[in-house]
Amino acid sequence: MSELIQLLEDKGLELNPEKNSILSDSSIKTQVIPLIHQRVLSVKGPDTEKFLQGQLTCDVAEVFSRGSALGAHCNIKGHMLSLFRLLKAGEEEVLLRMSQDIFDSAANNLKKYIVFSKAEASEVSDEISGLGITGPGAEALVEQFFGRAPSEDNGILPLSNGLVVRVPGNRFEIWMATAELCELLSKLPDEVSIGSTDAWVLSEIEAGIPDLREATQEAFIPQMTNFQALDGVSFKKGCYTGQEIVTRLQHRGQLKKPMYLIEVGGDKKPMAGDVITSPDKPNAGQVVISAPINGGRYKALAVIVKTLAEKGDLLLNGSEVELTDLPYELDPKLFEPK
Template sequence: MSSFTTPVFITPCQHLSIFSAVGADTRAFLQSQLTQDVSLISPSQAAMAGFCTAQGRLWATMLLTPTDQEQQIHGVIAADLMESLLKRLRMFVLRSKVTLGPVPDLQVLGIEVAAADFDVLSSTLEVTLPGAIWQAQMTSCGTWIQVPSANENCRLRLLALTTARQAEQIVDQLGENGKVLTDVNAWKAQDVQAGMAWVEASTQDLFIAQTLNLDLIGGVSFTKGCYPGQEVIARAHYRGTVKRRMHVATIVSPTEVEMKAGMDVFDASDPDNPVGRLINVANTVTKTDEGPVTIWVLFEAPFKSIETASLRVGSSEGPLLTMQPMPYDIAPT
C-alpha cells in the first residue's frame, strides 16, 4: 500500500449542522423554494443552494446532499440558522407531503488531503471518494462531498456527513496518518480562501445571491421555475446590474482583535457611510509569540470601492482590509 506524503487533517465542523427534507413531495417542494435546480441532486451529485425572502435576500445558504432514500435530501447549513430556517420553510409546506427536521445523529467533518494522497485516502478507507468538486459519494463511512479549495492542485477538501461511529472509524483507519484538529478556524479560513460563503444568523436577510457569489459557484439556476426572490435575482443577472460582489481579504494585527460577521466595512475617506459588511470570519488562523495575528474574511462591497478605497472594519479608523486573490473571476460583465 502506498504511504501518505502529508497528514490528513480532520476537522469536526461544529459550526455546521444538517437538516432533512423527506417525503413524496420533497423534490417538488425544495424546487419551489430554493435557488438551485433540485433535480440535479443525485447519489453522485451535491450542490450549493440559497433560500431567499420574497425580496431576494438570502435567509440561508446550504449544501444539498443525497441520501440513500430517493425521497430524502439533506442540507448542510450554519448551525445557528437551524431553528429559523426550519420555521420559515415549514410556513410554505401547506399540503405538500414533506417533513422537515434536524438530523442530530449526523455530524459534519472537514477532511483535507494532499492531492497526491487522494487515491491513498480512498484505498486506506476502502471506499470510493468523489473525484470532482460538488460530486458526492455515499460510502460505508458516511456521505462525502468534494468542496472547492483555493488551490486544488495542492490540497483537496471534502465534507463527510457521518455518524459518531463512522467518524471514529475514519480516525481509526487513518491512524497516525490522520490528525484531528480541534480549532475549526483553519477550516473556516479555507472556506474563505475558496470563496465559499455561509449565511449566519448575524447576516440573515442581508444579501442577494449574487452579492455572495452564489451564482459563480453553481448555487443558482436561471432556467428552473419560480421560487421566493427569483424575480430580484433574475433581474440582476439578465440586466447586468450586479454592482456588489464578495471579496477575500486578510486583517493583520499585532494583537488579537474580535471580528464578527455582519460588521460594517468603511472607506477610510468617507467615515460616515459604510460601503459593505463582513460575511464570514476565521478569527485566529495564524498566531505566533513573535508574529502578528492574521484573520481571513469574506466581505461584500461595490466594485468601485475595491478599486479606489482603503477599506477598514468597524469604522474608518478600524483594522485595515488587505485584499487577497479570489479563486474565480468576479469581474463585472
C-alpha cells in the same frame, strides 16, 4: 452529536463552552475536522425534489443527479434567509447542512411551506455527523477509508451509512451515522490530525465559499456573495421564492457589491456583520465570515461596494483591509449597466 463531542473531549481536544467549535489547533497539514459547528435538516418524502425546487436558488434536479450543491432560501425580496449545502441522501431524501446559529430560523422558514407537500423536514443532527478533510493528503485519506473518492466538485460517493462529497479546494466532507463516524476518527493514521473549526472555516474562505450567520441573515442577495459563480443559483429552473429579484439582477441589473477575499490585522477576530469603512462611505462593506491565519492576521470574505474596493483605503475595525485573489473569476457583464 453528543457521542462525537464525548470522543473529542476524551481525546483531550479543547472545545468552546457551547461545544460547537473545536479550539485545539494542529500544525499537521492534512487534517480531519469534525463539523460540530453545523446542524443537519433532513427533507424526506416523494415530493422532496419538487418542494425544494420551488423554494431554493439552486437546481435541485441537478442535486439528485450529481449529488450535492450549494443553495439558499430567500425572502420575497431575494435576500438570503438561509444558506446551506444540499446532500443527496437517498432517492427521496436531501440533507441540508448549515451553520448552527441560523438552523432554527432556517428550518422554521422552510417548514412553513412544506405543509402541503408529501415530504417532511426534521433535524437529524444527533443521528448524523460530519467530518471535513483538508490538506495535501485529503484525497488519499478518503481513498484509504472508502476505496475511492468523488472525482468532481459536488460529486458524492454514496455509502451504506452515509456519503462523501467533494467540495471546492480539493477538500471533502463525510456525513454518516455518528457511531460509525466516531469509529472512523479512532482509525486516523499518524500523518493526519484532528484540526480546529477555524481551520475548516479558513479552508472555506480560501475556496471563496460564503456562509450565513445570524447577523447577516437577509443581508445579501445571492449574487452579492458570488453564489452564481459557485453554481448556487440556477437561472434556467422554474419559480422559487425571491426568483424575480435574483433573475432581474442577473439579466437586467448591475451588481454593485460583490464578495471579496480580504486579509486584515487586528486585536480581535472580525465577526460576521462587522462594517468595513472608507473615507467616502461609512458603510462600504460587510464581513461575511472570517478566520485567523497567523501573527494577529485574519482572512475573511466580505461584500464590498465595488467602486470603493477598487479605490482602496478600506478599514475594518480600524485596520487596513488588503484585497486578495479569489480562486474563481466573476463575469464582468454583471457589473455593466444594462
